[in-house]
Amino acid sequence: MNGRISDExxxxxxxxxxxxxxxxxxxxxxxxxxxxxxxxxxFARAKAAMSRDFTxxxxxxxxxxxxxxxxxxxxxxxxALAGFELWAWGSVLALMLLWLAVRRPVGELF
Amino acid sequence: xxxxxEDGDLVAAASAGDRQAFSALVSRHEHRLRRFLxxxxxxxxxxxxxxxxxxxxxxxxxRFRGEARFSSWVCAIGWRCYLDxxxxxxxxxxxRDAAPAEADDLPQDPDRRxxxxxxxxxLDPVERGALVLCDxxxxxxxxxxxxxxxxxxxxxxxxxxxxxxxxxMLTEGMS
Numbered sequence: 226m227n228g229r230i231s232d233e234x235x236x237x238x239x240x241x242x243x244x245x246x247x248x249x250x251x252x253x254x255x256x257x258x259x260x261x262x263x264x265x266x267x268f269a270r271a272k273a274a275m276s277r278d279f280t281x282x283x284x285x286x287x288x289x290x291x292x293x294x295x296x297x298x299x300x301x302x303x304x305a306l307a308g309f310e311l312w313a314w315g316s317v318l319a320l321m322l323l324w325l326a327v328r329r330p331v332g333e334l335f
Numbered sequence: 336x337x338x339x340x341e342d343g344d345l346v347a348a349a350s351a352g353d354r355q356a357f358s359a360l361v362s363r364h365e366h367r368l369r370r371f372l373x374x375x376x377x378x379x380x381x382x383x384x385x386x387x388x389x390x391x392x393x394x395x396x397x398r399f400r401g402e403a404r405f406s407s408w409v410c411a412i413g414w415r416c417y418l419d420x421x422x423x424x425x426x427x428x429x430x431r432d433a434a435p436a437e438a439d440d441l442p443q444d445p446d447r448r449x450x451x452x453x454x455x456x457x458l459d460p461v462e463r464g465a466l467v468l469c470d471x472x473x474x475x476x477x478x479x480x481x482x483x484x485x486x487x488x489x490x491x492x493x494x495x496x497x498x499x500x501x502x503x504m505l506t507e508g509m510s
Contacts, residue, residue, distance in 0.1 A: 242452075242455075334458055
C-alpha cells in the first residue's frame with residue numbers, strides 16, 4: 226500500500242472516528258453530576274454563611290471598640306481606665322475572643 | 336418544538352434553581368460534551384472535565400443570556416476546563432504517546448485507524464478541537480469559533496492545517 230491518502234479518504238476516516246451516534250442518556254453520569262452540583266450548592270451556602278458571620282463579627286467588634294472609645298472620654302472614667310492593669314485589658318480581650326469562639330458551632334472549630 | 340426551544344425552558348427553570356431542570360439539560364447534552372472532550376482531551380480525562388464543565392455551567396447559569404445554544408455554551412465551558420487543566424499540568428509531557436481517543440467500535444481498517452488516532456494525538460489542541468467540532472460533531476465554523484474562542488477565519492485555516500498534518504502523518508505511517 227503506497228500513495229497519499231486522498232481528501233475523501235481522510236474525510237471518511239475522520240467522520241468514522243468522530244461520528245456522534247445517538248444513545249440513551251448515561252444515568253449514572255447524570256447522577257454523578259447531580260451530586261457534584263449538590264455539593265457545589267452546599268459549599269456556596271456555607272461560604273455565604275461564613276462571610277455573613279464574619280461581617281457581623283467585624284461590625285460587632287468595631288461597635289465595642291467605638292463604645293469603649295466614647296466611654297473613655299467620660300470625665301473620671303478616663304482616670305479610672307488609666308489605672309487598669311495590663312492583665313485587666315488582657316482579660317477583656319480574652320472575653321471578646323471567647324465570645325467570638327462560642328458564636329461558632331463547635332464543629333466549625335475542629 | 337425544536338430542541339433549542341425546549342432547552343430554553345429548561346435553562347430558565349434551572350437558572351431559578353430547579354436542579355431537576357438542570358439534570359434534564361445534563362441528560363440531553365452529556366453525550367456530545369463527553370465525546371468532544373474525549374477526542375480533544377483524551378478518554379481518561381473526558382468524564383472528569385465534563386463533570387467540572389456542568390458544575391461551572393450550573394454556577395454561571397445566570398450569565399447565560401441565550402445568545403448561543405446551551406449545547407455550544409457548555410462545550411465552550413468544557414473547552415476552557417480542558418485548557419485550565421493543561422495549564423495545571425504544564426510540567427507534563429506536551430505530546431502524549433497514547434492516543435487521545437479510544438475507538439469504541441471495531442476498526443474497519445485496523446492499521447489506518449491506529450494511525451489516525453496517533454496522528455490526532457500529535458495535533459495541537461486547538462487543531463484537534465476544531466477538527467472534532469466541525470468534521471465530526473456537525474458544528475458550524477461560527478459555533479466552533481465561539482466554543483474555542485478563536486476568530487472565524489482562524490477556525491477555517493486551523494482545520495485546513497490539521498487535515499494537512501493528518502494527511503502527511505497518515506501517509507508517513509503507511510510508507
